[in-house]
Amino acid sequence: MATMEAIGNLNAIQRDVIREIGNIGAGNAVTALATMLNDKIEMSIPTVGLMKLSEFTNMVGGPETVSVCVYLPVDGEAPGHVAFFTPELGAHTLANRLLGRDMSECDEFDDMACSALMEVGNILASSYLVALCELTGLNLLSSPPALAIDYTAAILDSLAGYLAYTEADEDQAITILTQIQGCEHLIEGMFLYIPTAGSMRTMLRALNMEG
């Protein structure tokens, strides 16, 4: 339980550093997405929070709204989790734009659409992690993406399961959340980075911000 307290005890400067880590990562990811879509994508300033497992499902939108989520486990010197959430409509817009399809095609996610969305998640996550690698000098590796289309709450429930599984003694997780939007709000989404408590310390140490 000592690690839990350590997260809660981040001082204001460390919290700012973590927010800046998120800012740089998301900035790089959003640039990659904007290049891919050849359009302007805006992002919010990341929020850094300590989230209890039991509160996890309340994090994004209404619990029974439908979301598309691309999830990638992060390995390497600072393991963690990366997930990109987008509401159903935003996901259709993204897939249609990338595949050069008619924008009104919103019936279902076929194999091509799923594949395109996984690639979006992959590129976003990779760009995010590359920025973090450059910043910290640490070696971070993203695993191949996995895709889910379901109730937002059910997706978060599964994510929390993975989280709890990798850090079974933790009942809470530090979350770095960035909102993105573009194409007149047709594309919107949320980028979630969850380093493990140990990784958080590793990164702060790499930046000489520990203590």
Add this chain to the structure above:
Amino acid sequence: MDQTQMVGMAEMAITCSAGGMLMALGLGSCVGVCVYDYQKKIAGLAHVVLPASGGQCGADGKYADTAIPALVKAMAAAGANERSLRFAIVGGAQLFVGASTGARLDIGPRNVEAVITQLKARNALLVAQETGGNSGRTVTVFGDGRVRLRTLGKTERDLVHLGGTNADRGSTGLAVGVHIAAA
């Protein structure tokens, strides 16, 4: 007025009121363990996150091997008799598909297995189960023993009526996983 009690991850709840409602919203890989004392009319629900505690401490409801004993204990504390408990389990899906799936992401099926092992060990009566697959589920346990299920893209339906007279015979026609009559 009876209110719906939300049962978040790693939590559990009990209601003794006929109009009470316990709800686990959006179960993904987690398993909702529904329990009902059909004689005392007490309902319970636990939201299990992981299969085994491995000695870790944490919320009782978090792990299958601590949640089932804790749920039974809480039911008993509310006046229930373990011999008249009926169980139904929901969830344990694998929502994510892709190259990373495999051993790393199959927590859902392992949760289901662990819960069933726990129930078997107690000689518990598992009346209905709706588990596995790739879809999230929302489950509501009513104070009268009804278990209601909601899945994306499907009509909401009753899974089982744990208070019903025929529930122990699996007369709902739904999948009956473990079916060990209490001696």
